[in-house]
Amino acid sequence: MASDYIVIGSGSAGAIIARRLADTGATVTLFEAGRTDRSRLVRKPGMIGPMHSVPQLKKLIDWGHYTVEQKHALGRTVPQTHGKVVGGSSSVNGMVFVRGNRRNFDDWAGEGNTGWSYEDVLPSFKKFESFEDGANQFRGDSGPIKVIRARDLTPASESFMQALTETAGVAHNPDYNGAEQDGVSILQQSNNNGLRYSTSVGYLDDRPKTLT
Template sequence: MDTGKVYGQWTCLQMLLAGRMISPDRRNILEKQMDTGGANSESASDTASARTAEGLATRSRNHYVIVGAGSAGCVLANRLSENVDDSVLLLEAGPKDLLLNSTRLSWKIHMPAALVYNLCDDKYNWFYHTRPQKHMDGRVMYWPRGRVWGGSSSLNAMVYIRGHAEDYNRWQREGADGWDYDHCLPYFRKAQTHELGANQYRGGSGPLHVSRGKTNHPLHCAFIEAGQQAGYPFTDDMNGYQQEGLGWMDMTIYKGKRWSTASAYLRPALSRPNLKTEVRCLTTKILFEGTKAVGVEYLQKGERKKVYADKEVILSGGAINSPQLLMLSGVGNGDDLKKLDIPVVSHLPGSNLQDHLELYVQQECIQPITLYKAQKPFHMIKIGLEWLLKYTGIAAGWV
């Protein structure tokens, strides 16, 4: 396929090359990796071992090679492997979302209230940080990204909220034919099973289970009431007709557990003989024949391996890693690539990636009605045991 059809979330960031959005330490790592054809973070010993093994690189062929088992990659692996005649290989840099050497789910990922653990740990998280931001008083911003089966859907806050209908309609007006809200809505519905049942906005038979937030704490109710007093409307469905307003959120939580794309799409497909998965393998380069992507090169346990795709190479490494991999492979801003001695396959510059910020607001309560006591050791153990035994309680849903 042509470079313009190397699929994925791949806005080619000049910032990644210029180092404007990466901390000094990560910039040094990135530049060293670009010089050696590597990507992301890998130890010097692993790199040296890989160079030794390069001449004995393992090679295999598949119809599709998918890089990244995240929010998009798990869906693609499921859908493409539905055709028994197509072989699919799914590569993931991180581990499975299971306990080590076990088939049991990792509680740190699947307990909804435990999401903070993975946001503060690099086991399942790329743990990116930006460079100091000029317009934010020079602050360095933390930028978590999933590095595990399910990707960021295994790390995020499990809030299920679609873009506003007008966002999609604007896409249509600006030339993205077929991407207006009326065209997208059937696919939103097809993907989900909502616990409140299907209607014109909700689905009832899709693989992604969606539930309505059930927390009925006095502070939740007081916040919604205060918002209405301030003139903001109440909405009983933020993904329905009235998207603006205050109310209870939809959550990707099912029977008390996080319902990531790994749970919704990947696990149901793992028994298919035409789907293969590899974990802890760092994809370092896209292999081209001219301008046609034909495979990828990756590192696994210090060994450099190559796999080839007869139909398509699909990048689903996320909004940071996919453009980085493209640039390391010669697809990006040609001027920047030449400065780093990376052969230019195609001059396709990109920039201006924007992400939403998260802001915490804390208020002092005049009555002892907060959840502060839940953070005390005894109560944390009690809450954790209830979840482990019954998948219920505070730990089963935080909104």
């Protein structure tokens, strides 16, 4: 049966576009040149280290792109991570969930980019997330991407955050994706039940869930 739409590439954008089209009742075929994301290498958060440091593993899930030589980095080329896998770079990133700073968006709008102010993009931020604390003025709780705070911090991490507040005067911030980004805070992750929550998981969620 012919599809109404063909989407090339199942990265972060492709997965979302395919789902949005499918939600209209259209039939959609989604093509991806890379591997499946249903593997422990991709889905297990603890694999992020070897995934990018072991060349034999990295070439399985990354296109291997590099920048041009960087003048201010002693002429070095710098890896540009680009996921070669279902879910694209959302399947190979560090799962650290951080929105752009409010001022970035407002500056873009101030330069004439209509629709790019923080207040303009905030509804989209809220729409795609399901934050563990629930919805408020800044956060959403019914979107397809699960967002939680990091679990089981080491005593050293706890002590470091406490020292920043007590000694360096850095204020504790309970939610750096909320009203204010500055401060010391536990990082947030696109993670659920100990597994990566990429756009492929959030938007292509009707596939078999078995890991290989």
